[in-house]
Amino acid sequence: MPDQALRQRAPLEALARPGRFGATSAAAGVMLSEIRDRGLASVAARKNQRAALLAAAKSAFGCGLPTRPRRAFGRDGLSFVWAGPDQWVAMLDHGPVGGIEPRLAASLKGLASVVDQSDGRAVVRIGGARARAALAKGMPIDLHERAFTPGDAALTFFSHINVHIWQVDETPTYEIAVPRSFVGSFWHWLTEASAEFGYEATGSNSSA
Amino acid sequence: MRIPCPYCGERGNAEYAYLGDAGVSRPQTPLGAALEGATLDAWMNYVYLRDNPAGAHRELWYHASGCRAWLIVTRNVSTHEILNVEAANGAIRDGRVGAL
Amino acid sequence: MVDAASNKPARAAAEFAPVRQTAAAPSAASPYRLATGGIVDRSAPLLFSFDGRNYGGLRGDTLASALLANGVRLVGRSFKYHRPRGILAAGSEEPNALVELREGARREPNTRATVAELYEGLAAVSQNRWPSLWFDCMAVNSLFSPIIGAGFYYKTFMWPASFWEKLYEPMIRRAAGLGRAAGMPDPDTYEKAFAHCDVLVIGSGPAGLMAALAAGRAGARVILCDEDFEFGGRLLAECRDIDGRPCAQWAGSLLAELASLPEVRMLKRTTVFGAYDHGVYAAIERVADHLATPSPHMPRQRVWNIVAKRTVLAAGAIERPLVFGNNDRPGVMLGGAVRAYLNRFAVKPGTRAVVFANNDDAVATLLDLAAAGISVQACVDPRGADAGVVRAAAQRIGTRFVNGAVVRARGGHRLRAVDVSAVAEPWHKLTFPCDLLAMSGGWSPSVHLSSHLGGRPQWSDALAAFVPGPLPRGMSVAGAAAGEFGLAACLAGGAKAGAEAAGDCGFAAKPVAMPGIGPEPIGIAALWRVRAKRGKAFVDFQNDVTVSDIELAEREGFRAVEHLKRYTTLGMATDQGKTANVNGLAIMAELTEKTIPATGATRFRPPYTPVAIGALAGHHRRKDFKPTRLTPGHAWAQEQGAVFMETGLWLRAQYFPQPGDNSWLDACNREVTATRNAVGVCDVSTLGKIDLQGTDAGLFLDRLYANAMSSLPVGRARYGLMLREDGFVLDDGTVSRLAEDHFFVTTTTANAARVMQHMDFCHQVLWPDLDVQFVSVSDQWAQYSLAGPKAREVLQKLVDGQHDISNTAFPYMAAGEVTVGGGVPARLFRISFSGELAYEISVPARFGDAVIRAVVAAGAPLGIRPYGLEALSVMRIEKGHVGGAEINGQTTARDLGLERMVSSKKDFIGRVMAGRPALLAPDRPAFVGFKSVGDGAIGAGAHFLPVGAEPSARNDEGHVTSVAYSPTLGHLVGLGLLKGGSKRLGEKMRAYDPLRGRDTLIEVCSPVFYDPEGARLRA
């Protein structure tokens, strides 16, 4: 083994250069960053274990698993986003590598299948006054405040790439989980879409 | 076209993949049975033959860019009016659509 | 979209237009510009050029209005006869005034001068003339018109067929073509965007404005689109009062209120061009067409995909020309366009005018012309007593009223006079000198979008027009588009439609107060053509279709409306017959003595106006046509100088060239040799990877794969073959069992998404009662294949010491979890595609870059080389593994020599149909290997022919699927599908490849060229 420890690389490490880009006539309309310290895992209910799973999650993590496209927050930086019928993406803020799967699996054994996806998705945070307008250039769903509010989530696409989006706050700020291999194209299209409004990129952003 | 996914809500057809007639069911054939007569007909029907009615039609759609659910969409194929949408697994389990 | 509604006034004598203050003195720079009035900005002069000459215009002009302001009347030549043409209209319906706009790579042909917004430096040239607009050699076509009438292409150039492509078509195209495309890559960007609303309002004339206001005030989310660069529609073009204010000013205050409503989005320069199912509309926004070049970060155009719960179509109406001899002379203009040029652009389109109309619209035209100081020589109206209001208006401005019709226009490059035949004295021809004829044949509601989903427009005798028929769900129509001719009707209709639409979306609308409007006669009597002997009478200006063409079509039996259209090309030009269709249809009805409804109505299809393909593509062009997927090791491979190739969406290293290589083959041979002799490493992260769990996961896999998987022990991997239900092979890959209820499955790179969808289908539709959950982990894991006799040695340097990966502890087809680099979780699979001792190692993607670097560093002393797809392919051919060329959708497990894998002890997808007799026929092409025994080259696709046989389909015995030079064996190795398959080992055949002109002798052999005993992979 070479003496150097294996270096981790975030999906957007080489791409998301910090700085102010695009139109500069006004304040940046879009803020972009990558969340690099969050653990992710797919959670799927075992057959006929849905009710038991919901109950177990409630007691173990302090929150119910949402049964419609929403995000629910539990204790200790854990949250769950609906990801399809009887499926969720669990997220752990500041999660250590490989930390989320054992933590969930221990409590949900026999009730759910848990798969680490911390490396499978890049999580991009997009916010700002023009975030909706930028996203509208690639995402077909309605993000208007009457249709989509903080805590709401959706599985959809952005410019031909399947993504998972949820709203964080009313700024509005959103987080978008993108399959890691697509993140270069995703970033390219997202920044093209944001350029008209001027965007500010910061390399990484803390997950909480 | 807009199709209301029972899980995700109404979405554009760009999110869906189309398979076709939901009215066929997979024949059950014992191991070693000869592939002839009614058995062969049933399989040819299941694999190749599809009804193509003008009017209401039950079709399989896949929410490929969404929740990955297979749906049974009842659609008037002449007007594109969507008459009903339900999850395929529920419909099949309840015996409303044939499979296996 | 222009709302024509307010355009049907017949003012009672007492409330005629407000008295103009204009004395209509032309300004020095633009001799036909009025000194006051209009909504052009006289403080913003703009320079532009047309056919190389410089002119001045104003901000707020279109190219057409600016040309008219400069006295330019001749702007183009017609499509077929090269007749001189001027400006007919003032909106997007313009058939004549098509120009090439901009220069160089931005040159855009067939741009309508009537909608091209003027900007500083605009450069336009006329089209379809040679050598110049004024002297056009091709105008001689006019003399041959008897032979190039309707059906000309079909009749004349039928024989011989080969002449069509080589001679006739190029000749005709050169003689008749319109503008020239730039022929260079477009330097601008285009984009697409999605929008959602409660109420979409299409058109911002009086009806559209009221609809938007009613819905907007109620709180609904409204999108208001107009194709013009100013909102207001006909309110900008007419000289009317609303609530005692000029109508344009009244519109301004409405627009200000709309702009203040937070949920109202106003999109000008935006044409809604298509209506689709379930409230989906497509619109094109010309974001930067009014600029010389788009500002930085702005697209040139943007295509909107709008999802609307309700839609109010308030697209106005389009005025029809009258059909008489030489009705295409420059200076013959639609009456509504004349008023638009006078009132909106403050431009005099002529100095001496004649007005010719069959409807009360003439009143406004007469009054506006007189107010602008243009002398009106005559007012011609075919109606008798019904024309009372028109007669009164003519009297009021001191113009002679003639009850009759214009039979012919005179003049060449510009109108000089019109010949009029009066009803009272048809034998006595009157001639009125003039340079402007303002004509009106009535108005056709813009029903286009109402019929995009198939609803046929309905004929209204009272209006002499088609009105919308059955509407798409969610759409209502208001104003002139609904046949509500008259300003008051438009305002009321729009308000009502807007309120109802908002109400349907759950927003209660209060009634909008109706402004005061005077009475408005809107009488019309149809006049579809003036019967006259002299001069071509054009129906479709853009495609040069005349009354004689329609008569010819009728005589030859092309009477149905769809036949008429195709035979004469009526309505098939870029304007889709906006000004022509109704006249053409009505003339056919007259000729066949049928009613118009019995003759038919053409339905419209998107797009309403031409849309550039580039705009529809948006950002998705060239390398951005589709997304690109990169592996975690991509940056490393780039550093190594890898040449990449596209496989599906992925970029994969094809080979790693080095200085001194003569070709890719040198690199490939080096990589194969290094792997066979020492060790190689290949990035296989692109494989589809699926994590499966659940108590029924094994059972599920049994049903999915042709071979058994439930019998796989924990800690072992197995090659798997998946069939389609029709019995043909779908995909292959590996299945590893990580725990009793936990599997890890790989698919080929190409089929990953398809297999996932198939698995979802099997789980949800076929076997919903199984306890199995699966999810794609393709992106979670970086995966590398280490192959070669020294693979284990390299691996041992990477894997943490507590894991025993010796041949005994971790034998061939073992699978398990290990850690690398001091605790990084990894999965190790002892599987081999190359035939060597080989492993695939997976690490979380964030370590993918570091691990490939660590592998290469650890292997360097042992001679490790990265290898790409070429070497991978050579090694799998040497080893006789099937790949994508063999799993081609037409081969069964049996064809591929894999029948031993197919279980007979369980049900699985494809089991039954794979047993069809035809798929078991002994002469089906089956998998073989072959060696070259000739000296020619062989490529995939070559056909197997018996030696001495004629090359014919009958003698065809199969084909070559894969072939490569084996650096290991020193000769070509090939795989193919041959009738009879392995029964023919040792036979000599021809590999016949007429496409590449090759024909080589081969000998059939076993497909496994290398290490047939498999000793190396078990080493």
Ligand SMILES: [Zn+2]
């Ligand atoms: Zn869905």
